[in-house]
Amino acid sequence: MDNQTAFLTTIRTALDEVPNAERSKKMFPQLFSSPDTTGILKKIRGRTVEEQTELVKILRKNGNSLNICTHIVESFKEAAAVVIELIRTKEPEFNYTKHVIMHDHPDIAALQLWNRFNREAVTLHTTFSRDPHIRDKTIASFIGITAPAIIVADSATLIQITEPGRPRSTSLLPSIHIAIIRRENLVADLAEAYALLREKSRLDSFVFISGPSKTADIEAHMVHGAHGPREVHLVVLSEPLSAQGFEKAPEEMGKHNDSNLMTTSS
């Protein structure tokens, strides 16, 4: 702390303030004042289905120009079909076996992927927070599936917040990132997204993801897949959960399959 005091004293000297008189933020209430976001929040929460559908269209359009693949589906069943198709058709980049890693999230559990791969050489992993082997499983995986909390239509940005059971590397190490998102979690622009972030107390780390990893360092030639995923797929659930009478509540799904290794066959 001593070097902090000396450091801040230097700054106060540079600013022509009294060097040794520590200043507190209470003396400048304007400094950390932020605009009132209740209006923005009200707007987000009051969106009609039509407005949300419009946002999905904007997201798809803006995502296209960033090389994001958007799949709009009506139900979890359809969503599962999209994901299964991707797992079957894509080839692993760094090894020869198909491992898939998924966040511990009710919307991902609701896809019931383990039911679909019991006769194929596909290994599914879920990032339960107690599992000590998640790092190795993630490194081995060619597809990572997450369910980001906020999606920004204007910049086609996924906001992935680190939480227990939802580690950072799932959307980073695998070659393909699939994000399962709900129409009602879309916001129009970054101002709305930041208003939602402000609401969350004690934020851990989080990341904005706008498209696949890319580089243009060699002769300004755009190449996708520099260090992160080379493909990003958005699966947009356009039907609110309540409308899907035939599906079980997602919370129950999670409890059903309390194992790390869902299905293995090779």
Next chain:
Amino acid sequence: MTSQYRVDAQKGIGSPRLQASLHSLQDRFGKGAMALWAGMEDKDMRKRVKKSRMKNFEHLDILLAELAQNVRARGGNVYFAKTAQDAIGYTLEVARKNGVKRVVKGKSMLSMEIAIDPALEDAGIEVVETDLGEYIIQLAGDKPSHIIAPCIHMNRRQIGELFAEKLGVDYTDDPPALTLAARKALREKLLSADMGLTGCNLACAETGHISLVSNEGNIRMATTMPQVHVALMGMERIVATLEEHRETVQLLTRAAALQKLSTYVSFLGGPSSANDPDGPKEFHLVIIDNGRSKILADPEFREVLACIRCGACLNICPVYGRIGGHAYNSPYCGPIGAVITPLLDGINKHADLCKGETLCGACKDICPVQIDLPRMLAALRHKLAYGSDRWNTRQHNPAEAYAFTLWRLLVTRSFLYRTFLKIGRFFQRPFVHKNKMIRKMAGIGSGWTDGRDLPPIAKRTFTELWSQKYNKDLAAQPAVTEEEI
């Protein structure tokens, strides 16, 4: 003696490859950013962000204390480093305590400013740059020449040969194949490193996060996979609130690469929590002064701290666009480098930089936070012309000062001036070439004729011609002033 600046500048001008890539870079990003500003709906955004940057400097002590407190509350460590040496010492100590063998770096110009790489290497630690451009530069043992496109001076053939030699892959000049080769090689390094070392684009005091932008994902890798993350932050790279962060980061990515947002914007503010399977177990934020408080103290130059290092001024500067980045001999090149390099590292030492720029004002026009770089370039020249105690600057060229004193005497006395011209006309005769131009002058005069021919002193001055032609009218009418013409 020819300065290194001139030698490197001439080298840059003489390289057709560099000229071609600088031209296309400026054509795309320079013009693109100007078009973006012109078409922006929210015309006040740049002004607003600049204002908030300047306001925050007035309360910098409070903001930094708040940031430190919030990072510590999350279990992170914060160290305040007055000098480059302090920052290096602290980082080495962290590395030693954790038995670090390999460090992966996310692009950080500050790390180059404080020269931490050689210090780590001397301690027996392998240092790997992970930004593709920086990695290529590192493999080649070269220096970066642009803030966001470090290897703009190399072409795909050179990079292909470099990879074939250093990475043992088959030669190819296909950018996707080369990127893939680097992806594989760097993935191994990133997954096995013990420490990630990054900079900080923008810290947010109220939430206690640093944020980093990247398109490749190397920053995310370097801050997620190793056990230790050390972030080096210039003390001026801070905003108070999330709202300020949003506007500032948008200006950054727009100005840098015409993107609404970069592919990744990472917010990090501590070690991973107990439940987290990945993320660093230790997080260290090193807040660095290294000469910045001196800039802060000088009202003439404080504005330059508002820079968010987008590199846009490089994409429009007519001087950078010809000579390239190497001539600046600094981690910071282009117009912004021509101002901060002398301020951080000595005005006399980098005297050529401010003199080399043209003061055309393009950098001010393109700057997302409208920093008046031309004004500060002129101020630096003033310091060089007259010396400055505050900046410990001596008069750069006393001979030049004498010459200008004499020149002033001469041009303010018309008889002397005319006599001087007559003498000049007489002595220039042997030098005037067949094309009626002076092609070569000797000594210090050669600077005027090396790159072009110089017209000789005219037989008559403009005033003489004028009075000869309009003499009779002049007698009859009052003098015509320039405005009326």
